[in-house]
C-alpha cells in the first residue's frame with residue numbers, strides 16, 4: 001500500500017537541529033573530534049539538591065500514578081510564589097498557572113488552543129522554530145516580524161500593516177531572545193501589550209531565559225505591564241534556569257481563559273508531568289539562588305572568552321546581557337549556511353546558521369556557549385586556523 005502522511009508535515013522546513021545532527025555525524029564518522037556550539041543545552045549538571053529531591057520523591061508510591069494534567073496544586077503554588085518573589089506579580093495558582101511537560105510542549109499546544117485555520121499568527125524572524133510549527137499544524141498563516149540589528153532585534157509593531165494587525169490572532173515574543181541574545185525592557189513589553197489590546201491579539205511571551213543573565217541585568221516579565229492579564233500568557237521553563245532540559249518540566253502563567261484553553265488541549269493529548277519531577281521542581285523553585293549565580297558566573301566567563309575570540313577573527317557580535325547564545329555576523333563572501341558548513345567540515349566545529357531560524361537570520365550564525373571554557377577556546381583556535 002501507499003502511505004500518505006498528513007499534508008501538514010510537508011509544510012514544515014526540515015527541523016534545523018536534525019539537519020545539523022546529520023552533518024555532524026558525517027564529519028564524526030571521519031574520525032574528527034567535533035566541538036558542538038550548536039544546540040543550546042546546558043552542559044552544567046542539574047544542581048545536586050534538585051536531584052536529591054527527585055530521588056526522594058521517586059520512592060513514594062503515590063507519585064507513581066497518573067498525575068493531574070494541569071499539575072499538582074503544590075507545584076502550581078510554588079510557580080506562583082516564584083513569580084511573586086521574582087517579579088512582584090500575583091497569580092491564582094488554580095486558575096492562572098498550568099504545569100507543562102517542558103515549555104516546548106506548552107508552546108506547541110497553545111497554538112492548538114487558540115489558532116483556527118486561516119488565522120494570522122505574528123512570529124518573530126529569526127525565532128524559536130516551534131512558534132511556526134504550532135501555527136502551521138493548526139492551519140494558521142504565519143506573518144513574520146523581522147528582528148533587525150538596527151532595532152536591537154526587537155520587532156517593529158508600527159511596521160505591521162493595519163490589515164494584518166486586524167486579522168492577527170496571536171503574537172509570539174521571546175526576550176531574552178533565542179537566537180539573537182537580545183533583551184527587551186518594560187517599555188517594549190508595554191508597546192507589545194498596547195498593540196495586542198488595541199488589535200484584539202493574544203500575546204504569548206516565551207520567557208525561557210529569564211534567569212540566564214549577566215552584568216547585573218534582570219529580565220522583566222510581561223505581567224509587570226498593566227493590562228497584560230487581559231491578553232497574555234507567559235511560558236516559563238525550568239530547563240535553562242536549573243539545567244533541567246532532560247527532565248521536561250515548565251509552566252505557563254497568565255490570562256485564566258487562555259490557560260484553561262491550553263489545559264483543555266492537554267487533557268485530551270497528555271497526562272501531565274511525573275509527580276516526582278514536579279516535587280523536585282518545587283524544590284528547585286524554592287531555593288538554590290547560590291547555584292544559579294555560580295552557573296551564570298560560569299556562562300559569563302565563557303561569553304567573554306568567546307566574544308573576544310570572535311571579534312579577534314573579525315566577526316562582529318554583541319556580548320549578550322542574557323541567554324547562552326552569541327549571535328555573530330558571518331564574514332564577507334559567505335551565507336549563514338556556507339559559513340557554518342565550512343566551519344563544520346574544515347574546523348570540526350558545529351555552529352548554527354542563522355537562516356535556520358528564519359530568513360531574517362541570514363548573515364548570522366548562532367554560537368551556544370554550553371561547553372567548558374577550554375573547549376570554547378579550542379573551537380576559536382580551530383576557526384582561526386581557517387584563515388577566513
Ligand SMILES: *Cc1c(COP(=O)(O)O)cnc(C)c1O
Pocket residue numbers: 040101102103104105128174178206208236237238239240245248249250
Ligand atoms: C529551550 C527553549 C524553550 C523550551 O524549553 P523546554 O525544555 O521545552 O522547557 C522554549 N523557548 C525557547 C526560546 C528556548 O530556547
